[in-house]
Amino acid sequence: MSKPISETPSLSDRVVELELLVTHLARDLSELNGVVIEQQKRIEELNGLLLRLDEQVTRLGDDDEPRDLLSERPPHY
Numbered sequence: 001m002s003k004p005i006s007e008t009p010s011l012s013d014r015v016v017e018l019e020l021l022v023t024h025l026a027r028d029l030s031e032l033n034g035v036v037i038e039q040q041k042r043i044e045e046l047n048g049l050l051l052r053l054d055e056q057v058t059r060l061g062d063d064d065e066p067r068d069l070l071s072e073r074p075p076h077y
Helices: 011-061
Strands: none
Touching: none
């Protein structure tokens, strides 16, 4: 069932509504872009940390001295 002519929005009303929608979408897009940029920075920080930890683990594993795990005291003693 179609709306009566008196309830049909005018062309200018429709344009205003579309302009408002575009404005809101542009703001949302800008906010999302900011979030993505911050996430990328955090990912790069975490990748750097992971690389440093990997290097530390590799250096610890390269010890030439064999360990006797049975005679080592746990850290809580």
